[in-house]
Amino acid sequence: MSEPPRRTRAEQRRDSEERILAAAREIFVERGYERTTIRAVAAAAGVNAGLVMHYFGSKEELFHRAARLPPDELPPGDPAEALLEAMRRRLEAEPVASLVLLRSVLTHDEAAEGFRAGARRWLEDIEEAVPAADADLRAGLIGAIMTGVVVDRYLLKLGAVADAPAEDILALLRPCFESLTRGQDEGLGG
Amino acid sequence: MSEPPRRTRAEQRRDSEERILAAAREIFVERGYERTTIRAVAAAAGVNAGLVMHYFGSKEELFHRAARLPPDELPPGDPAEALLEAMRRRLEAEPVASLVLLRSVLTHDEAAEGFRAGARRWLEDIEEAVPAADADLRAGLIGAIMTGVVVDRYLLKLGAVADAPAEDILALLRPCFESLTRGQDEGLGG
DNA sequence: GTCTATAGGAGGATAGAC
């Protein structure tokens, strides 16, 4: 009958696009925007450089598509614990998609832009959950800590932070998040 | 008499080298390694691109010289306070030299290398000051926090962290550093 | 000590064949 098991051209196209995107993510994470070449992505995807251009139009657009993230919500409940839970997800399952942005955040304008946009939504959630006059600064510092740790662990692969079990990191960060979300014990010191 | 007020050729050379290095630092911090061009550095220094190559031999070597840091010691005393003091220096006077490395740390191998080397010495100091079995992880997290904050403040210029007075940031980080250097109050939560 | 000219290579983008 009809309905042959052969792939339609549309299916083939989606297949190739997917392979290209997967390869692009990998290489963008590894080398950052500038040092990633269309040719290298094409080779890794097993296709020709012309095809990549044909599908995505430009390197910028390829990056844009490769870095697109599913919006990532802050879980409800006690703010410090919610942040730890969010952090746990990032530490246990390497979040490839967000690493695409992160790797290039310091050197590529669109990456910085995308990162800012993502951070902004996060910070709003945190600010809402933190009842303090300086909630914005507290939220900002929490964000800084989270990116600092993720960068050291997955991108720079720095010693202990890269190797430690997620649980150990979370346990050590808990007091930090607690003090930043609650804002008590200003005068512990001495 | 002799001793004319005119600059010797050696002096002129040192002058030009200095101007080139200053321009290079500025542009490397702004754009990162890849997007910085010899031509742009030369223009900013008011000289010709050929001269830059003549003096420094290669872009790599120019970067190397521009990123050279005076070794930066951890002050003595209570570890948490010493770290806060170190952090204060970074937050109050924008540390241009270290930003050269930092801007490119995610996308340029030599920058990552140099950063690692600097971090290693720091971590050793911190580990020594922290009496705990997991001192290496604690030190690593402290390092991650410091870079995270500096990156957000000076490179990404993210909202509150970029704008807040250094004192406010230090006050909020104090409990973090205390818990990380002392390792008590594991069970505050709930 | 500083500049001009140019070699030489890499990579993004385009046009068109199959």
Place this chain on the structure above:
DNA sequence: GTCTATCCTCCTATAGAC
């Protein structure tokens, strides 16, 4: 739907003039 061929721009690096 995929590939080949090529254009064009940009940049590091070199050689040599002033």
